[in-house]
Amino acid sequence: MSYRQLSQEERQELGREQRSYLWGLGLSLLLTLLPFGLAAFTDMAHLTLWWIIGACALVQIVVHLRFFLHITLARNKREDLQLILFTVLILTLLCGGTLWILFDLYQRMMPNMMP
Amino acid sequence: MSRTITRHPGLNLGPAHDDDATDVREELVFGFWVFMMSDLIIFGMLFATYVTMLGATAGGPTPHDVLDIRPAFTETMLLLASSFTFGMASLALKYRQGRRHLVGWLLVTLVLGLAFVGHELHEFVSMFHAGYVPSRSGYLSSFFSLVPLHGLHVTFASLWLIAILFQIAVYGIDSQVKNGLLRLAILWHFLDIVWIGIFSLVYLGGAA
């Protein structure tokens, strides 16, 4: 690759993309520090804490997809997004089904396996 | 927000990098993304199985005993930082900022990745010393089938990164090196996403 000078437009673009990565980093940091901090330093009720942890994780996944993997809604090709949504569907079916089946079994037959 | 026409997931290099291999690149990166989705199902099933094994402590240590969020926090920071530095490397590639720039960011990423793996190994060793071994209980088995698999992925990604660095040394930044970096970037960011699941569900969820 030959090194050559960037055009004005490319320089602006570079700045924009750098800022985008910085946004990603900042948001991720925030969404990591919040649940870690709450878990380490507060005495919150378990259920509330779990909800916050789960919500932060979901948002952070979206942040990563958006800022690091550049999956966006405004695309000329939607295949990647469709693929992710389909994967999420299958994951929900398989994981949700697994939990439903197994915990139903535990409840009926193996109460000692309940966490 | 990038105005580059996006042809595949991850950072797109844009028209400045177009060559004979552009169509190939689109297929390669898209194909790799599909592979990641397949891999995600593996992690998903392991996560679900892990949750079903939370109670399978067999009178041994419980999640609360086993899990320590301090090493997990360090690992999280290392991985997040490496994701960011890989992003900088991708930008260095896209905006043709020269080989030194690119290799520099990649080396930083590699060091962070290896530090993650080392730190995780250290964590496992101290768990072993405390008697938290997979053969102790179903719960510990499920922990050691899930978390080290992610570590193994990071190890292979680091190996791949080293191989690409050598490719750069031999061939310069040619089309195949670019294709490799684009895919590796996807793997790297993907592993970070899986790690979000691990620290949230396994460490924070279990230790809380």
Add this chain to the structure above:
Amino acid sequence: MTVTEILFGRLGWDALPFWHMLQNPTFKSVINDLIASGAGLMVVLGALVVVAGVSWLGKWGYLWREWLTSPDHKRIGIMFIVIALVMLARAIVEAVFMRAQQAVGLNGGFLTAEHFGQLFTTHGTIMVFFMGMPFLTGVINYVMPLQIGARDLSFPVLNLVSLGLTAAGAALVMVSLVLEPFSTGGWTGYAPFTELSYNPGAGVDYWIWAVSLSTFSSTLSGINFAVTIYKKRAPGMTLFRMPLFTWTALCTAILMIFGMPPLTVATGLLALDRYLDFHMFTTDLGGNMMNYVNLFWAFGHPEVYILILPAFGVFSEVFATFSGKRLYGYTVLVMATICIAVLSFTVWLHHFFTMGQSANVNAAFGIATMLIGIPTGVKVYDWMLTMYRGRVRMSVPMIYAVGFILLFVLGGMSGVILATPSVDYQVHNSLFLVAHFHNMLIPGVLFGMLAAVNYWFPKAFGFRLEERWGRRAAWLWILGFMLAFFPLYVLGMMGMPRRSVSFTNPAYLPWTVIAGIGALVALAALACLLLQLWVSVRDRDHNRVFAGDPWDGRSLEWATSAPPPEYNFPVIPEIYGRDAFMLEKDGGTPFQAPTQYQDIVMPANSAMGVIIGAAGFAAAFALTWYMWWLVVLSAVVMIGAAIARGFVRTTHYVISADEVRRTHEYWLREVEATTPIRRSQEQSGANRGRAVPPVEGAVQ
């Protein structure tokens, strides 16, 4: 540890199939070991004959350059199908032995329980992973790129790796005949029976690694197919202009991508249990075998549709072509295919209704199971309406197709019965279930793939298959299937458990005898199939169809020579509608010479498939027998090969425009010189691969 132990792990003389007979000669052990040794001898002899034959013909170089390292999707497809046929032959013979055992199984029989267990395990494992999967992968590999107007798959070298991994898994199952034993855990390998504490031998490990190799191969194939269909369609070939076979290939590929991982998890965790003393599925220390069942069937049910969907695609092509009509209800068929693909992820619990979950859970999965019957029924009606008012030619693929419809509907009915949890409680784990799934898979997968072979063989090899022996084979398959499996419905209702080596109820006997005869008929069908191949190869000059369109085909693959050139199409065609080739023939513009030829870039040969396949086989074999040095060595070879591949820069070569023009113009001249024939003549020697153009206004 002695040197022998380090070198060979736990592999010792007792792994030889005749060892037990020599140590402890009783009547039964001699019989069983003779059978096992005969099987082992067949494997050794088969390998020797192949090696000697290739050496005698001096074809090693040819084999290496033109086949083993060739990234051409057509060659790879054919090699997949060869693996499938070899494995089919073995698994059919095993089925005959099992049926023979049960035919004389009242209070005994001639097989030991151990031997019988290995037979049903290898039979199932082979039929699913090393017959069904390679067969459909091979057919998709061959046909799909031709149908969408592509030159190759998206990742030709990855395709070679897929082939290598499947071959390695198949070889591992074959080797287990020489160095025994194989698993007795059934094709599902349920824990905890397959755990180390109950099954300390090498058998389960053979099974784990053979299945894992096949799983990796199929996942990679799935990715390859899906990306190819998404990214490499010819201009104008929108998704809803794709031939139906390609649609089913796409849905199968997606199922492979998302359906295989749960199996990887299940076998991987089982391996961790067995090798590293984990407690995922053990009976002690918190292990939970129900997780294994859940994971296995989360794969197992999508797998059923991976197997069946390509067959649906084949039959759709066959019905349309041999009825001389457009496929009826194309859009609905596509929708039905997609519905089946998605629904297949919602029904896996029906494989273990009796595990103990509450009625609500069972009901939900039972209803979802019955829902799948709707899109499948829609398909059956579409196929029948495709035949309706068509001029149906009962060629060999069509016999398979009609047989399929009749039998598959019956199997589907028994499926709906089984989908009712309360009924399932009565017949689960009985031969009723065995009858049901053979009733789906034999007419579905086997008939589908054999129809595909008969249908596309002339395209692949340039000559038609002989019809007479083909018909005999088809009818015998249908008859053999009915004789072998309808009695099993009755036996199941009478309460005979599946996988029984013997039984004490004399009322079973007549039915097991009939089933045994059915198995012999199926064996005769296999013989007819081989004879058909032999006769066809012998008489190939009478049946040449170089012009490439022997059946008056509708989709793009018929628009090339038979066999097609390596690059498939001299110029990538423009597509203006469904049934692209028929449109051209309708418009009177098939066989056009392009105004301009261009250089064609094709992928270069690669040894990656052979290297990864060989190393994968070595790793699996070494893991099975605890030869740790070989495990490490083959892992290093695999990783080293992958890294080295990254340094290869000459991954393509160029075919000059001149050569393309010469080849194409030669073919066009030959087509010109070929007398077109009417459809009614297509089974005669006059069929040289060119059809009379469709008549204006005729019902097509």
